Amino acid sequence: MTDSISRLYSSVLAARDSDVEGSRTAKLMREGMSKMAKKVAEEAVEVSLDAVAGNREALIRESADLIYNLAVLWAGSGITPEEVWEEMDRRERLYGIAEKLPKGSSDHLPKPALSRPRR
Numbered sequence: 001m002t003d004s005i006s007r008l009y010s011s012v013l014a015a016r017d018s019d020v021e022g023s024r025t026a027k028l029m030r031e032g033m034s035k036m037a038k039k040v041a042e043e044a045v046e047v048s049l050d051a052v053a054g055n056r057e058a059l060i061r062e063s064a065d066l067i068y069n070l071a072v073l074w075a076g077s078g079i080t081p082e083e084v085w086e087e088m089d090r091r092e093r094l095y096g097i098a099e100k101l102p103k104g105s106s107d108h109l110p111k112p113a114l115s116r117p118r119r
Contacts, residue, residue, distance in 0.1 A: 005067065005081050012068075012075045028072050036076045039069040 015025035028036055043066035050059040074081065095102070 005071065008068065009071045009075060009081050012071050016075060025072060028069075029076055033073075033076055036069070036073045040066065040073050043069050 012025050015023050016029045018026055020026060028039065043062060046062040047059060047066050050062050071081075074084070
């Protein structure tokens with residue numbers, strides 16, 4: 001799948017292994033999982049606040065930041081966008097595209113195949 005998120009993810013993987021001075025991605029990767037997770041949480045809060053404030057332009061910008069930081073977190077965790085898309089497809093088959101997995105339902109659903117972190 002060649003979409004913006006997949007291209008972003010590929011770029012994140014390339015930056016992770018680079019020694020480029022000033023690379024935000026390489027710096028986040030070096031700082032570890034807690035920093036990557038913290039950045040996702042911070043951006044999610046900013047997205048939420050901009051949505052509540054009705055600030056459309058800021059919501060768009062912060063959403064892009066959230067997606068970037070999520071791609072960094074995935075890469076740091078050895079998760080690919082394709083694995084996330086597979087989970088979304090599985091949920092669509094069970095509940096429809098516009099539905100979130102019901103609370104507590106994950107215990108009785110088939111688990112997706114777990115993969116080892118890729119390095």
